[in-house]
Amino acid sequence: MSDVAAPAGWYPANDGSQRQRWWDGVAWTEHYQHPYTTERVDLTAPEGARVYTPWIWVMLGVQVLQTIALLTIDWAEYMRLSLDASIQGQLAALTSQASLVSMLSGWGGLALLIGCAFLDWSALKREGIPRPFHAAWSILSPAVYVIGRAVVARRRAGRGIAVMWLEIAILMFGLVAAIWMIGVIFAVVFEFMPSLTA
Incomplete structure (x- = not known):
């Protein structure tokens, strides 16, 4: 040099x-x-190579915020609006808080997560982690990237598995939230069922 x-x-x-x-x-x-x-x-990482970048923590935080955002939605009101067959009801459903929050946290959140995955992958390469788990997997699912990245980092550097366990906890939190939302939606549908069949 x-x-x-x-x-x-x-x-x-x-x-x-x-x-x-x-x-x-x-x-x-x-x-x-x-x-x-x-x-x-x-494929051993250099001594002292950092396996936790700021971007992986942002990815995990964004996923938690996405789930919390979906829990703040009044799904019962959204379903009532959606089941209203009038044009005003359908427009109200499309412009409701539920529709806007789910669209922003869905598509916007996914774009942010994919961007963070590529920044994280680049940071791992700069740290000298040989052949880190590729960020392109985040397009399939951010969870796939986080878990794969944790396993590969562990193999290369002997550490870095904590993000996998956090991702699994976030997935479980999301699953519980999804079951709750589905329950609310079904309750409203069954409430409206007599008027829909009349």
């Missing part, structure tokens, strides 16, 4: 091989990788 400090990352090992060596921003470490070969690659 030159006198100017290069950022931390994988660089050619300068030993005549195809290997790359991890530069931690100050000095060379003993971590090597063999890119683009079928050789066994050392």
Whole structure:
């Protein structure tokens, strides 16, 4: 390396091989990788590599806020509006708090979670975590990314599994909230059932 400090990352090992060596921003470490070969690659993270980035905590927090937002909705009122066949009732349902909050927390929240996953993945790569779980999995589900990322970080660095357990707790919280919302919706539907069949 030159006198100017290069950022931390994988660089050619300068030993005549195809290997790359991890530069931690100050000095060379003993971590090597063999890119683009079928050789066994050392997938051990450099000593002291951070496995918890701010972005993973934001992802978990956003998921909690999404569930809380859905619990604040008056689902009974939304269902009453939805079951009103008049144009005014349908417009009221489309512009209701329930409709707006669920749309914002759904699509807006998903976009934010996918963005955070890519920022988290990039941060893990900058820390020198070899082949971190790819952020593209967050498009399938943010939970898939968080759990996969935790398992891979644990294999590479020996730590980082806590976010998996937090994600599972958030999923359980969301499941309980969903069961409660479905119960409210069914109660309103059964309340309106006689008038719908009349």
